[in-house]
Amino acid sequence: MVSRCTSDKNQPVSIFLKGENELKQPLVWSSLGWITGSLLCHWGWKSVSLYAGLAVGISVLGAWFFYQYRKGLLVTLFLVGLSVGAARYAYAEVNNHSAIAAVVGSNGETAAVITGEIVSRPQVDGDRLLFDIKVRQLADGRIRWRIPEEEIKVTVRLQNETEWLNAHQFQRYWKIETLVVLERPSPARNPGAFDYRAYLYRQQIHWLAKGESLDRVKILSADRDHLFVWMDRLREELGSQIERIYSPAYAGLIRGMLLGERERVDAEMEAAYSTLGIVHLLSISGLHVGVLVACLYFLLKQTGLTREKAALLVILALPFYVILTGAEAPVIRAAIMAGLSLLAVLFGRWKELLSFMALSLLIQLAWNPYQIFEPGFQLTFLVTGALIIGVEPIARQLPFPWHRLNQGIAVALVAQVVSFPVLIYHFYEFSFLSWFANLLFVPVISSLVIPVSTAALLLGFVHETAGRWLAGFSSLLLDLVHKGTDLLLEWSWAHVTWVPPTLLWVLLYSLAAIYLWISWAGNLIFPGRHRMLSGLCFICLVAVAHQAHLWGKDEARIAFLDVGQGDCTVIETPEGKVILVDGGGTPFFPRKPWQIRRDPFEVGKRIVVPYLKYRGIRQIDELVITHGDTDHIGGLLAVAERFPVRRVIRNPHPPGSQTEKRLLQTLAKKGTRIYTLSPGVSWEVEPGIKWKFFHPDPSRLIGTNEKSNNDSVVFLLSVFQMRIMMTGDMEREAESKVLSEWALPTVDLLKVAHHGSRTSTQAKWLQVLKPRQAIISVGRENRYGHPAPEVLQRLQAIGAAVLRTDRHGAVTVKIRPEGIRTETMLQP
Structure with missing residues (x-):
């Protein structure tokens, strides 16, 4: 870098040099070292004594070197920060375990009576009371165990309006005793989903507790004079x-x-x-x-x-x-x-x-080193640091006569450039x-x-x-x-x-952003060329991220999402086309006003849309609605409101519920074309990928508007000579009809109909198809008893490998010309 004399208009030279001086401040280097050490410990060894010994040794050696040569102070501070940060992270990891697990075991659900103190502000959300409790005693049967104050999250189901009113009286630092069912937090069950278990682990919380009634909560004492x-x-x-x-x-x-x-x-x-x-x-x-x-x-x-x-x-x-x-x-x-x-x-x-x-960062990471992985923490310090260093030089380069306006524009630009990689990495979404x-x-x-x-x-x-x-x-x-x-x-x-970027892309983007800032704020020879080159590098990297969902796609991907007791399948082709088959759904039950939650769980919003964002999907080319049951269409409204849908294929029945009517109205309002198809219709989606529809026949429907399982849309998808049969909720009547009218080929993969119900997947159907793999989309501990034992026995008899979303989480099938590779989110 070569400096030169400039006029007052080019004042950023001094500011740029000031920024360089700011970066030489000791606390800045210590904080950078602490961050580096935390990350190294997270991905490597977790030995407190090793890192503590390094910190002492580096401190002594660095102090001697600085005393002798008056050099190396910043390097020493960086390395000491690295060692201390790694030691602190290792200490947190070593001590982040559950004492309760030693009493009740590590997995499964366990009924227990817990005694402890409420340590968070209790919140009433509809028919639930939520709070954190620091457990001091746990009774498992007749044995009472003393627990070293382990914090867990408690949800108490409120059974009536009286309990709802009483729940509003709960306060922090009440000591209570209650019967609960303890369970481990669920890990992410779908690709790109929020990992609740990992999130709670970073808060050193390892258990959830569920109570069935407020009447079972016994208040032992209340500290009404606490400052909180x-x-x-x-x-x-x-x-x-x-x-x-x-x-x-x-x-x-x-x-x-x-x-x-x-x-x-x-x-x-x-x-x-x-x-x-x-x-x-x-x-x-x-x-x-x-x-x-x-x-x-x-x-x-x-x-x-x-x-x-x-x-x-x-x-x-x-x-x-x-x-x-x-x-x-x-x-x-x-x-x-x-x-x-x-x-x-x-x-x-x-x-x-x-x-x-930097001192603020050190204080917070010393208190809780896991914060380094929280999006809010990352955004706070990255954006704040960038604003301190970068805003004023950029503002001085803007052409407007009002300095406040220039500052406002510079703040917005710097904040967006810095926050962009964090937002797309964690949330898979960014608005231009x-x-x-x-x-x-x-x-x-x-x-x-x-x-x-x-x-x-x-x-x-x-x-x-x-x-x-x-x-x-x-x-x-x-x-x-x-x-x-x-x-x-x-x-x-x-x-x-x-698509969430790779670490390599994040590194290149960071270098390009720094180069872009230097080209505008610094005093370089041929500044115009540097600005053009830096801008081109920056734009190219953003373009790479924008098109990342299409890069390296030499395979088709079929994801059977875990949507609980429902169906949702996302098919992506090598050329980037997207076929969505159903969207899951949450059954609707009438609720009284006091039972209504602020943000009730909805499959489309919580599972389907986040997955589509994670995959970088921006348009649904084909939406197949197999039939109108809520557990197949309930989540599609959120999809239709968020993504453009080019075409819908559905069965011929008129809408049978308000949910289905609203969905079709939303799609029609957005200009989506809606079709029903006759048996035998087929076409090539793209080279190497075809599909053929077998059922239902609009002129000979089996089901009714109220019960249309037997008129589910059934089709065979061929991908690179691999065959996948999609069946909706068809039952034995529809299976028999299809078998009598079509000479079906054997298939590589079967989506088992109706969540493995005993009314579907008859032996004759399986003898014809002979699937090598069978996917059952089913909810955990569902009240219907799905999948039926006899269906599992029939699948076992033909040698099909069975994968279930209740046990395996989402099942992703990746198909290339040379074969199929199957991945699951969970290991049962």
């Missing part, structure tokens, strides 16, 4: 005040923004904001804490306090705000960052914000409108909505009418934001799914 209990009461009072001055449409959102009650925010609104990359606006994050800290600091300064005294008072107030808002990890992280920034002001070191950020949404809505929320809402809340205690007036103004602003988000969401082309 007082703050919980204060939060409830503040929440009630928000409910009084805001309309129901906005009260939950304001409670989420000001009090950290994310569970109060509407689930659909949260999903919409997440798509646009602005979900951080809906709950307490660094933005909210920063705004409130800035407002309080400004008000204290207006009273005549010095800068240092104002900063000190705000620092003292931060712990109470953390407790008030629930002391969740994002709030704690934001408060530590804000507090250390204020310390920088207090000690007159505000120019060393990067060092204080995210930068614009942040540029447009973040100033409104941070500069107007949060301060005005806070003022309305406080003013409401003094003069409720005045508080409602201010609340009305902030509601108007939020309404404008919502309309803006709705408008941006209509541009579906901009909201793209992405």
